[in-house]
Amino acid sequence: MNAASAELVTYDGLPVASGGAHGLRARHPRAAWTAVQSFIDACLLPVATPTMSLRVWRSGPEPAREELIAFATRALGGPRSQDRTSMEWRLRPQAVDDVLVAIDAAGTGAVTPHGQPMASLTWDAEVRLIDPDTGEPWEGVSPEAFDRHPVDGYGRVLGASGVRTAIGTSASSLSLWLSLPGDERLPRAARHVQEHAPVRLSRLHWRRWRPTRDGSSYRSAKIPSPLTG
Numbered sequence: 001m002n003a004a005s006a007e008l009v010t011y012d013g014l015p016v017a018s019g020g021a022h023g024l025r026a027r028h029p030r031a032a033w034t035a036v037q038s039f040i041d042a043c044l045l046p047v048a049t050p051t052m053s054l055r056v057w058r059s060g061p062e063p064a065r066e067e068l069i070a071f072a073t074r075a076l077g078g079p080r081s082q083d084r085t086s087m088e089w090r091l092r093p094q095a096v097d098d099v100l101v102a103i104d105a106a107g108t109g110a111v112t113p114h115g116q117p118m119a120s121l122t123w124d125a126e127v128r129l130i131d132p133d134t135g136e137p138w139e140g141v142s143p144e145a146f147d148r149h150p151v152d153g154y155g156r157v158l159g160a161s162g163v164r165t166a167i168g169t170s171a172s173s174l175s176l177w178l179s180l181p182g183d184e185r186l187p188r189a190a191r192h193v194q195e196h197a198p199v200r201l202s203r204l205h206w207r208r209w210r211p212t213r214d215g216s217s218y219r220s221a222k223i224p225s226p227l228t229g
Contacts, residue, residue, distance in 0.1 A: 006182075006210065008146060008158055008159065008180070008181070008182045008209045008218075009180045009181070009186055009206060009207065009223070009226070010158070010178060010179055010180070010206070010220075011180065011201065011205060012176075012205045012207070013176040013177075013199075013201060013202055013205055014175070014205060020173075020175060021173035021175035022173060022199035023171060023173055023199070024165075024171075024174055024199065026172065029100045029103045029104045029167045030100050032165075032198075033096070033100055033121070033165075036165045036172075036174060040127075040163065042196040043129060043192060043197070044128065044129060044163060045127060045130050045137055046125045046126070047125070047127060049125075050125035051090075051122075051123075051124045052091035052092075052093070052096070052122065052123050053121070054089045054091055054099050054119065054120070055086055055087070055088045055089075055120055056069055056072065056086060056088075056119045057118050058086060059112045060110055060118030060119065060169075061111075064107060064109075064110040065110070067102075067105075068102055068118070068119050071098075071102045072089050072102075075098055075099075076090075077089075099121050100121065103119055103120075103121060103167065103168070103169055106118065106169045107169065108169060108170045109170070110169040111170045116168075117169040117171055118169050119168065120166040120169070120172075121168075122164065122165065122166045122167075123163075123164070123165045123167075124162075124163070125162065125164075126161070127161045127162060129161055129178060129180060129192075129193065132188075138180070139181075140181065142159045142160075143157045145159050146158035146159040146209075149218050156177055158209055159179050161176075161179045162176075174198065174199055178193065182208060187227075190225070190226040191227065201225070201227065202225075203224070203227075203228060204222075204225075206223050206224070206225050207220040207223065208221055
């Protein structure tokens, strides 16, 4: 265990019990995408190439659904996966602009019977938060510094951060799992995220992680938002 990185603060925005993700205020796909990308550029450094995809639900209204499927097949080829409920295509960066145009053209009324967007462009990546003074990841905040300690049963580990955004026909969302330095740098790190994030971070979903007494693991406790101090 790395003594210099013995404490860490995480932000879970948002847990499944709280809706699973922050809703973006931007109604139009292009505006939502631009807001999220500006946040990523200012605060995050992807660890690997982000995964991007287009998902279209088969229960969406015609003719918007058929037009989107025809567009995706023409522009992207055959779907990567499909079942009786949806079809999914893997996206390359150069296809994003055309996909945003197609999602926008489907209109905000393109929703499933359950009220979810009929189609969404998703961007998903493991990232590192950056120190605004250096433009580099915060020193001592990495999975290796915390022995890749598992946080839950979904593959998340201490020291890692992740972002997932879904830009949809009727609504867009942003899901965040952030690892921040647990020392005197915490308020500055949290403020930098909030200054650039296109959503208001919750006051309720912050936890401080400390090593157990024998140093073999970590335990956590809820803490007040560092943005309110």
